[in-house]
Amino acid sequence: MPIEIPKDKWPGSIRTVTIGATSAEGGTRAKTVTVGGGTTMPYLHFEAPTPNKPAIAIEIKSRKPEDWSPLLAEVWGAAMADPAQWAKKAEEAGADLLVLALTVEDSPEDAVKAVKSVLGATGLPLIVWGPGQAEKDNELLVAVAEAAKGERLVLGICEDKNYRTIVATAMANGHLVQARAPMDVNLSKQLNILISDMGMPKDRILMDPTTGALGYGMEYGYSVMERLRLAALQGDAMTQFPMIVTPGFEAWKTKEAKVGEGIPEAWGDWKARAIHWETLTALALVESGADIVVLRHPESVKRVKDAIGELVVA
Amino acid sequence: MALSGIQIYKLLPQTNCKECGFPTCLAFAMKLAAKQVELGACPYVSEESKKQLAESAAPPIRLVTLKADGNEVKVGNEVVMYRHEKTFYNKPGLFLRVKASDPDLAKKVTQADAYKVNYVGMDFSLNGYAIEADGDLTAAVKTVREVTKRPLILISNDAAALDSSLSLLAGETALIYAASESNYESLAEVAKKHKAVLAVKADTLDALADLTQKIQTKGVEDMVLDLGGKNLGDWLMRSTQVRRLALKNFRPLGYPVIFFAAQNGVEKEAVYAAQAIAKYAGFVVIDTFAPEMIYPLLVLRENLYTDPQKPIQVQPGVYEINSPKPESPVLVTTNFSITYFAVANEVEGSGLPAWLVVTDAEGMSVLTAWAAGKFDAERIAKAIKGFNVADKVSKKRLVLPGHVAVLSGEVEEELPGWEVRVGPREAVDLPAFMKQALN
Numbered sequence A: 001m002p003i004e005i006p007k008d009k010w011p012g013s014i015r016t017v018t019i020g021a022t023s024a025e026g027g028t029r030a031k032t033v034t035v036g037g038g039t040t041m042p043y044l045h046f047e048a049p050t051p052n053k054p055a056i057a058i059e060i061k062s063r064k065p066e067d068w069s070p071l072l073a074e075v076w077g078a079a080m081a082d083p084a085q086w087a088k089k090a091e092e093a094g095a096d097l098l099v100l101a102l103t104v105e106d107s108p109e110d111a112v113k114a115v116k117s118v119l120g121a122t123g124l125p126l127i128v129w130g131p132g133q134a135e136k137d138n139e140l141l142v143a144v145a146e147a148a149k150g151e152r153l154v155l156g157i158c159e160d161k162n163y164r165t166i167v168a169t170a171m172a173n174g175h176l177v178q179a180r181a182p183m184d185v186n187l188s189k190q191l192n193i194l195i196s197d198m199g200m201p202k203d204r205i206l207m208d209p210t211t212g213a214l215g216y217g218m219e220y221g222y223s224v225m226e227r228l229r230l231a232a233l234q235g236d237a238m239t240q241f242p243m244i245v246t247p248g249f250e251a252w253k254t255k256e257a258k259v260g261e262g263i264p265e266a267w268g269d270w271k272a273r274a275i276h277w278e279t280l281t282a283l284a285l286v287e288s289g290a291d292i293v294v295l296r297h298p299e300s301v302k303r304v305k306d307a308i309g310e311l312v313v314a
Numbered sequence B: 001m002a003l004s005g006i007q008i009y010k011l012l013p014q015t016n017c018k019e020c021g022f023p024t025c026l027a028f029a030m031k032l033a034a035k036q037v038e039l040g041a042c043p044y045v046s047e048e049s050k051k052q053l054a055e056s057a058a059p060p061i062r063l064v065t066l067k068a069d070g071n072e073v074k075v076g077n078e079v080v081m082y083r084h085e086k087t088f089y090n091k092p093g094l095f096l097r098v099k100a101s102d103p104d105l106a107k108k109v110t111q112a113d114a115y116k117v118n119y120v121g122m123d124f125s126l127n128g129y130a131i132e133a134d135g136d137l138t139a140a141v142k143t144v145r146e147v148t149k150r151p152l153i154l155i156s157n158d159a160a161a162l163d164s165s166l167s168l169l170a171g172e173t174a175l176i177y178a179a180s181e182s183n184y185e186s187l188a189e190v191a192k193k194h195k196a197v198l199a200v201k202a203d204t205l206d207a208l209a210d211l212t213q214k215i216q217t218k219g220v221e222d223m224v225l226d227l228g229g230k231n232l233g234d235w236l237m238r239s240t241q242v243r244r245l246a247l248k249n250f251r252p253l254g255y256p257v258i259f260f261a262a263q264n265g266v267e268k269e270a271v272y273a274a275q276a277i278a279k280y281a282g283f284v285v286i287d288t289f290a291p292e293m294i295y296p297l298l299v300l301r302e303n304l305y306t307d308p309q310k311p312i313q314v315q316p317g318v319y320e321i322n323s324p325k326p327e328s329p330v331l332v333t334t335n336f337s338i339t340y341f342a343v344a345n346e347v348e349g350s351g352l353p354a355w356l357v358v359t360d361a362e363g364m365s366v367l368t369a370w371a372a373g374k375f376d377a378e379r380i381a382k383a384i385k386g387f388n389v390a391d392k393v394s395k396k397r398l399v400l401p402g403h404v405a406v407l408s409g410e411v412e413e414e415l416p417g418w419e420v421r422v423g424p425r426e427a428v429d430l431p432a433f434m435k436q437a438l439n
């Protein structure tokens, strides 16, 4: 008996956003990354193909982080002290693009230097995060935006408390922004409206709905992402931006990933567990509609990449 | 599909005799549609109507229960595509596949059966075992049954071997894997005889639907579907299609789904199992007993199957950790389960005594509650006073979570006589803090 498969027909779709600019486009990137464009819930090829596969970013820092898990220090080694070297290794590990996270210790000159050295070391598109303190973020990101004019960087992280300066400098210098709201469909929407109202072109916004790690609130982010994607497909213009989430940052904060001693035997081997923690958090978010996942461990990158490969060409 | 009041009315006697306690058959039908009364209240419903009404009330995805001596796994009965629409109800059973030919069978199952992991106060373990009949199935079932009381899946095409194996499992409900076009008649017979659940397998959903209907006519009601599929993406589509069809009351595919996570290699097992958990599987079978993989899978399952409307919470109150004494410190946190256990486990593990005051923050994490105004100086003071903490201690010293350091001034004002300290941001750092800073 031939079954008629019910298909959803949606009026809306996710916008297409391109990160990075090649020399022909006014930048210096060897390649660009395009995400978004989806017209169905994730990977339902019987309704429509997935136009752009989700991208994997690897997070590196401008200075050697002292609070990262020893497992990450082990795998990145000395490169962690040098953003350019770290960027190269991340590219070798299979990153589609990079996140460079600046720190509070950086001066604007340090920040610009770190960004330039990363841009010089690889041809990958780049996302740059401020350290997460409003004033410092603005100070560093403005300097970076100007110094890397035309590169189509993504500048982050814009939140409702602090987005104006970042959006203004991104607009003036041809960059994109990452708009983060705390796990709430309406707050995401509202921030996107505020940013668009400043005149930011809609193909230069990435939406970050915030996520938690597996076991630490991930399911809230998971559902908010499904709801945002549904809203976008239903035609709500202010939710139609590709989504970027940070499972690496979240997973590597957890005790399961960070700690190797004095933990229950039932948690099993530390390294294998930590990688599962990051991989499964990321996979769940990819299933719920993430367009960019930011990861930290090369092995997780490999596994998530593999999974994405199978999801997009079913 | 549930029937409307009018549709139900058409199936009633329409005599308005009032014996059901309602003035008219229509009034009774409306109450039935709203599920506020039982059909039994009307003595005059015809057998035919009863059957139709029962069918319309049946869940779109059949509830399937595997049973062993004291252990049960219930799957199915789901009603939504996305958890935010309501919730996912019955967590997929996680089964470990073992081989009948394995000389270490008893040892392997014993080890896996002892596995238990605690996540926010709940103990999780594997749900059962799938025995692959690559050797003597009956002997393997005997061996396994001696070391575990959990439900079993028997993987075999051999009706005779299944028959004798199931005879050993009297009083249980096991799952037979799997009936296909070529063997369904003999397997259906065995399933029927032993009241076992029958897994059904075909290459396409069309063929699968045909097969479940044929098997149903053989008298087997409890089935489970193997959807085939060559990789993650392919399986995701099939699973989504089956859930959609089932929710639209397409009965031939209204059964739970079984998924073998290691089908494309053990290196992909964790990711395959994770997708299956998220995307509608009822049974997930893994090949590797690895705590470092099983723990995150069990947590993922728990996370996705919690009711999105109700965060998991603990009772507010004063919790005594490691037999605190009057001079022990007072730690303050919220009543979100994840938060409470993160803190309680650290303190407990450190061996250091403490009073842990859990405030009523409506089940929210520290920062969420703080941002929502459910964890402020006033609430903290109320908890300290309400739980009479001052009577328990000789040293009035309390420690706030590092994330809400900003509250310390206000808490001092609300609680005169108390020394307010700011602890570390993450619970992992609490033991060190307690050792160094609280002496």
Ligand code: B12
Pocket: A181, A182, A183, A184, A187, A210, A211, A212, A213, A216, A217, A218, A220, A221, A250, B311, B331, B332, B333, B334, B336, B338, B339, B342, B343, B363, B364, B365, B366, B367, B368, B369, B370, B371, B372, B399, B400, B401, B402, B403, B422, B423, B424, B425, B426, B427, B428, B430
């Ligand atoms: C899951 C989540 C939610 C869930 C709620 C989950 C719940 N039941 O609490 C939902 C989606 C509902 C939610 C809602 C909101 N959220 Co929220 N949420 C999160 C998220 C992602 C994770 C929180 C979590 O569960 N953490 C895990 C638990 C275990 O952490 P914890 O409670 O802090 O406990 C740790 C430490 O504090 C420490 N600790 C705990 N107790 C103690 C005690 C002592 C003595 C010590 C020393 C240490 C200690 O140990 C624990 C482990 O290390 C965070 C962002 C993030 N990734 O962290 C945002 C976050 C907390 N939310 C935030 C906000 C703003 C909100 C909203 C107000 C947004 C809105 N307006 O709608 C709402 C408020 C809710 C409401 N109005 O009803 C902000 C808070 C910002 C701020 N700094 O003030 C955050 C940080 C996101 C962000 N970056 O903006 N949220």
Ligand code: SF4
Pocket: B012, B013, B014, B015, B016, B017, B018, B019, B020, B021, B022, B023, B024, B025, B028, B041, B042, B043, B044, B045
């Ligand atoms: S008892 Fe049955 S027949 Fe009589 S009024 Fe009620 S529904 Fe109608």
